[in-house]
Amino acid sequence: MQSVKAGIVGLGGRGIGLLKQLVKMKDVDIVSVCDLYEDRTKEGADIVQKAKKVRPFETTDYKDVLDEKKIDVLFIFCSWEDHIKLAVEAMEKGIKVGLEVGGAYSVDDCWALVDTYEKTGTPVMMLENCCYGKYELMVLNMVRQGLFGDVVHCAGGYQHDLRKEITHGKENRHYRLNNYLNRNCENYPTHELGPIAKVLDINRGNVMVNLTSTSSCAKGLKQYVKDGKTSNPDLVGAEFKQGDIVTTVIKCKNGETITLTLDTTLPRSYSRGFTVRGTKAMYQEDNNMLFEDGRFILYEFYGKPLWNNGRKYLRKYMHPIWRWYKKKGVRGGHGGMDYLVLRAFIEAVQNGTHMPIDVYDTASWMVITPLSEISIKEGSTPQAIPDFTRGKYQNRTDKAQGLYNIDK
Numbered sequence: 200m201q202s203v204k205a206g207i208v209g210l211g212g213r214g215i216g217l218l219k220q221l222v223k224m225k226d227v228d229i230v231s232v233c234d235l236y237e238d239r240t241k242e243g244a245d246i247v248q249k250a251k252k253v254r255p256f257e258t259t260d261y262k263d264v265l266d267e268k269k270i271d272v273l274f275i276f277c278s279w280e281d282h283i284k285l286a287v288e289a290m291e292k293g294i295k296v297g298l299e300v301g302g303a304y305s306v307d308d309c310w311a312l313v314d315t316y317e318k319t320g321t322p323v324m325m326l327e328n329c330c331y332g333k334y335e336l337m338v339l340n341m342v343r344q345g346l347f348g349d350v351v352h353c354a355g356g357y358q359h360d361l362r363k364e365i366t367h368g369k370e371n372r373h374y375r376l377n378n379y380l381n382r383n384c385e386n387y388p389t390h391e392l393g394p395i396a397k398v399l400d401i402n403r404g405n406v407m408v409n410l411t412s413t414s415s416c417a418k419g420l421k422q423y424v425k426d427g428k429t430s431n432p433d434l435v436g437a438e439f440k441q442g443d444i445v446t447t448v449i450k451c452k453n454g455e456t457i458t459l460t461l462d463t464t465l466p467r468s469y470s471r472g473f474t475v476r477g478t479k480a481m482y483q484e485d486n487n488m489l490f491e492d493g494r495f496i497l498y499e500f501y502g503k504p505l506w507n508n509g510r511k512y513l514r515k516y517m518h519p520i521w522r523w524y525k526k527k528g529v530r531g532g533h534g535g536m537d538y539l540v541l542r543a544f545i546e547a548v549q550n551g552t553h554m555p556i557d558v559y560d561t562a563s564w565m566v567i568t569p570l571s572e573i574s575i576k577e578g579s580t581p582q583a584i585p586d587f588t589r590g591k592y593q594n595r596t597d598k599a600q601g602l603y604n605i606d607k
């Protein structure tokens with residue numbers, strides 16, 4: 200297979216982590232690396248040189264990445280603020296985009312992604328690794344086989360205690376601090392919404408039509424600073440705008456509902472809370488439990504013996520992607536799903552096939568953030584979610600081919 204020539208923008212924690220995976224791939228050449236910080240750019244270049252024996256082009260200006268070397272793809276691993284600007288500029292130049300996750304800052308920005316794709320034909324794929332999670336895919340496989348009956352409701356969350364990462368944002372040069380000081384919204388919807396959208400066939404026979412978002416007060420970070428757990432003196436007495444828990448309820452065209460929870464500034468253990476409720480079964484990630492109608496009647500009031508029975512279901516319902524992957528050898532970060540999402544993008548580029556997470560998915564998942572911000576500001580008012588497919592969702596035939604396809 201022909202090698203893909205890639206440029207990378209953004210070499211913070213995530214960028215360096217993914218770069219270390221990319222340099223192990225024989226069919227990927229990293230020809231340019233870029234970060235606003237010179238030391239991070241150099242660290243990235245050193246990694247490429249060590250692995251590939253060729254030093255890539257180094258720059259602190261992303262425009263050079265688009266212009267200096269001929270690249271087939273741009274990996275955008277930088278902070279959220281510049282995601283869409285960079286993606287649009289790359290697509291205008293015919294460079295295909297692999298975009299790290301994060302919410303958008305305006306509805307217009309999401310339309311810009313779609314408009315640019317439709318004008319140029321250059322694809323963008325959100326690299327939503329959780330769409331390739333082992334259990335998310337097992338449940339998707341079961342839904343497709345009809346085991347859940349009709350799916351009626353899904354829920355999930357980004358439930359991750361980020362107090363240390365946020366409050367050490369100045370020392371670590373991390374973008375989240377600024378966002379938490381200045382915005383209040385569902386700022387990270389896609390880890391849970393991505394897999395849910397695939398379960399509900401969003402943008403393929405179904406669309407999300409409106410949402411409401413409600414925010415709690417913001418006390419977690421203030422308490423953390425008060426307890427002396429950060430060394431940044433600027434944060435003493437600081438007011439954080441971001442509420443501790445943001446709950447977003449989405450209504451879909453075909454009648455289903457989705458609940459998203461952003462929960463990142465109070466003590467807790469990590470969970471994406473992936474939950475699928477159908478007329479025949481339920482799954483919930485928090486205790487990795489499947490409950491099938493008619494089968495587990497004895498456990499209606501005492502479900503503990505069923506906890507972690509998801510593992511048993513893997514034997515029969517593990518998604519074909521994961522069966523193949525286990526044989527090949529699971530690798531890379533986040534339990535292996537980072538590798539899968541990178542390969543899904545790279546192989547779609549090589550084969551010239553449709554992206555498994557395409558521009559309509561990317562725009563409709565990212566738009567939750569600015570819409571939730573407006574809803575919260577206006578006292579939880581309903582906000583219409585644009586149909587980025589402009590009605591095409593009713594009858595689409597374009598879809599990804601091969602192993603990595605996760606659409607029906």
Ligand SMILES: NC(=O)c1ccc[n+]([C@@H]2O[C@H](COP(=O)([O-])OP(=O)(O)OC[C@H]3O[C@@H](n4cnc5c(N)ncnc54)[C@H](O)[C@@H]3O)[C@@H](O)[C@H]2O)c1
Nearest residue numbers: 209211212213214234235276277278281299300301373374
């Ligand atoms: N999918 C996952 O599991 C996962 C995990 C962690 C982070 N992420 C995503 O990865 C992205 C980066 O997160 P991070 O934790 O590495 O953040 P970070 O703050 O550690 O790194 C971001 C880097 O981007 C650079 N940058 C920002 N704007 C730039 C520009 N215009 N040109 C060049 N460089 C620029 C910054 O200098 C910084 O080094 C975010 O979108 C985040 O949501 C995804």
